Amino acid sequence: MVAAGHxxxxxxxxxxxxxxxPAGHPLLKACWIAGGLGxxxxxxxxxxxxxxxxxxxxxxxxxxxxxxVAVGGLFFVLLHHVTRAGWSVAVRRxxxxxxxxLPVLAVLAVPALLAAGELFPWIGGHGAGELGxxxxxxxxxxKEPFLNAGFFYLxxxxxxxxxxxxxxxxxxxxxRQDATGDPGLTRRLQTLSAPGLVVFGxxxxxxxxxxxxxxxxxxxxxxxxVYLFAGSTVSILALLILLGIVFERRGPLAGVVTPEHYHxxxxxxxxxxxFWAYIAFSQxxxxxxxxxxxxxxxxxxxxxxxxxxxxxxxxxxxFVLPFFYLLSRDVKRRRPLIAGASVWxxxxxxxxxxxxxxxxxxxxxxxxxxxxxxxxxxxxxxxLLGAFGWLARRPALVPVADPRLPESLSFENM
Amino acid sequence: xxxxxxxxxLAEFRNPAxxxxxxxxxxxxGYRHFDAHSPFPVHGLERAMGLKRSWVPLFxxxxxxxxxxxxMLLQWWVSAVEYPLVVSGKPFFSWPAFVxxxxxxxxxxxxxxxxxxxxxxxxxxxHHHPLFASAAFERMSDDRFFLSIEARDERFDRRSTVELLxxxxxxxxxxxxxxxxxx
Numbered sequence: 001m002v003a004a005g006h007x008x009x010x011x012x013x014x015x016x017x018x019x020x021x022p023a024g025h026p027l028l029k030a031c032w033i034a035g036g037l038g039x040x041x042x043x044x045x046x047x048x049x050x051x052x053x054x055x056x057x058x059x060x061x062x063x064x065x066x067x068x069v070a071v072g073g074l075f076f077v078l079l080h081h082v083t084r085a086g087w088s089v090a091v092r093r094x095x096x097x098x099x100x101x102l103p104v105l106a107v108l109a110v111p112a113l114l115a116a117g118e119l120f121p122w123i124g125g126h127g128a129g130e131l132g133x134x135x136x137x138x139x140x141x142x143k144e145p146f147l148n149a150g151f152f153y154l155x156x157x158x159x160x161x162x163x164x165x166x167x168x169x170x171x172x173x174x175x176r177q178d179a180t181g182d183p184g185l186t187r188r189l190q191t192l193s194a195p196g197l198v199v200f201g202x203x204x205x206x207x208x209x210x211x212x213x214x215x216x217x218x219x220x221x222x223x224x225x226v227y228l229f230a231g232s233t234v235s236i237l238a239l240l241i242l243l244g245i246v247f248e249r250r251g252p253l254a255g256v257v258t259p260e261h262y263h264x265x266x267x268x269x270x271x272x273x274x275f276w277a278y279i280a281f282s283q284x285x286x287x288x289x290x291x292x293x294x295x296x297x298x299x300x301x302x303x304x305x306x307x308x309x310x311x312x313x314x315x316x317x318x319f320v321l322p323f324f325y326l327l328s329r330d331v332k333r334r335r336p337l338i339a340g341a342s343v344w345x346x347x348x349x350x351x352x353x354x355x356x357x358x359x360x361x362x363x364x365x366x367x368x369x370x371x372x373x374x375x376x377x378x379x380x381x382x383x384l385l386g387a388f389g390w391l392a393r394r395p396a397l398v399p400v401a402d403p404r405l406p407e408s409l410s411f412e413n414m
Numbered sequence: 415x416x417x418x419x420x421x422x423x424l425a426e427f428r429n430p431a432x433x434x435x436x437x438x439x440x441x442x443x444g445y446r447h448f449d450a451h452s453p454f455p456v457h458g459l460e461r462a463m464g465l466k467r468s469w470v471p472l473f474x475x476x477x478x479x480x481x482x483x484x485x486m487l488l489q490w491w492v493s494a495v496e497y498p499l500v501v502s503g504k505p506f507f508s509w510p511a512f513v514x515x516x517x518x519x520x521x522x523x524x525x526x527x528x529x530x531x532x533x534x535x536x537x538x539x540x541h542h543h544p545l546f547a548s549a550a551f552e553r554m555s556d557d558r559f560f561l562s563i564e565a566r567d568e569r570f571d572r573r574s575t576v577e578l579l580x581x582x583x584x585x586x587x588x589x590x591x592x593x594x595x596x597x
Binding site: 281284285288289291327329412414 | 457458460471475502503504510511513514
């Protein structure tokens with residue numbers, strides 16, 4: 001067995017040093033600046049935000065945005081291993097770093113979970129939204145064995161710990177392969193990715209129910225977990241395209257990540273935009289067709305109180321426009337064009353979460369943007385970028401000893 | 415220059431790398447009416463041959479969008495114009511319920527566009543092709559790779575074309591007759 005120290009040289013010959021960031025690299029500095037800005041924004045939000053229901057609604061939406069992106073990174077890594085993919089090896093390390101930020105997100109979740117009474121009407125008392133004290137609501141009483149604070153905290157902790165552990169283990173094992181060159185590690189990653197995906201699927205579904213759907217505890221949708229998963233996958237694909245472009249153009253990955261990768265990521269991005277629309281529309285159409293007031297109230301709310309333009313903007317911006325834009329092969333292969341789509345979709349994903357969360361928790365449920373929305377988003381995005389920079393600062397940005405790296409470097413799309 | 419009795423030259427190669435190299439040389443020599451035949455896709459062959467992008471995706475787009483529009487049009491006409499019936503208390507033009515069918519009609523249009531476009535652009539079906547006159551060509555779908563250059567190409571010449579193909583590593587070169595003629 002080769003203990004290469006700087007990564008296996010056979011066949012590819014990329015050393016760790018060639019594809020890692022030296023200390024003081026401008027990209028690392030950008031990450032530190034982003035992280036600093038993020039912390040500043042976080043402090044400003046907490047200091048000046050008032051810590052009332054509107055603050056927590058902003059904070060929670062921004063946090064959910066960060067969490068769905070990071071858990072998307074975990075999904076990409078798991079999917080790559082379970083399908084024994086070859087083309088994506090060149091971008092997998094970037095996804096591993098994204099997934100590696102999950103523990104930071106877990107810490108950021110703590111204040112919101114402690115203040116859950118300001119967000120979730122069923123936790124009892126503060127009267128967020130239209131519901132008052134949960135005790136007099138027969139439906140909430142019926143759901144109480146599941147929707148109670150203790151069990152909720154237990155489940156939330158479980159999701160966050162499970163994601164953090166999975167993200168950590170898959171990244172650590174992949175990094176270990178850089179040092180030892182052991183192809184058996186690929187086997188282990190592949191074998192464990194399957195149960196990992198089962199855990200991922202279940203935890204993400206239930207996290208969607210707990211953290212987003214229960215904001216409106218009378219309403220339910222069985223496809224809700226899939227809906228959040230769809231948005232999460234669109235986001236990670238968009239982020240990987242952006243990270244790939246940035247690290248290729250400004251970093252050491254020139255010649256490693258190529259338009260071939262952006263093309264493939266772009267094809268998947270297109271596919272999942274359609275998938276998101278499919279799930280979103282399915283949820284809508286079934287509720288519309290059944291016309292049961294208990295279910296339609298959720299959509300009715302999002303077509304009134306000033307939300308109708310937002311709903312239309314979401315349909316246009318998350319589906320119609322990206323669909324036609326991403327059809328073109330040329331768009332997917334040209335960096336400025338696909339980068340633009342990626343930035344757009346990451347922002348539209350925030351709009352999606354905003355549209356899910358705010359009508360349920362904002363004071364009278366009306367559409368009323370607030371400066372806190374922007375500040376909390378900057379806080380979460382900045383802190384995550386800082387965490388990403390910290391994770392990416394030393395290791396190779398590409399799994400140099402992965403047995404399928406040569407394939408990833410040389411494949412060509414039609 | 416076009417030859418009265420010959421359809422073209424057919425060269426047989428033993429492996430895809432040889433085919434690739436030969437295709438490159440043929441293109442660089444300036445030929446335009448030539449084709450490559452292989453039992454499986456050969457990576458880089460389209461580039462070596464200098465093939466332009468296919469028009470099939472355009473067929474898919476147009477027929478796909480047309481199919482979707484047609485599906486929506488059909489449902490609108492049926493439900494809001496010709497047979498207006500109140501179903502489930504929904505409006506006559508209940509577009510959310512029409513979306514799944516519109517989507518599927520779009521997919522159908524796209525699929526038919528892909529198939530039809532491909533066949534049309536390949537000028538298929540056809541009952542016969544001059545390449546079938548070659549006994550060696552049977553192995554095209556098996557374990558041999560072929561390059562054919564048509565006589566209607568300006569640069570075609572019985573001797574120099576065959577020399578070019580032999581020089582490019584062909585195991586075997588033959589001239590094929592125009593249907594109904596002797597070579």
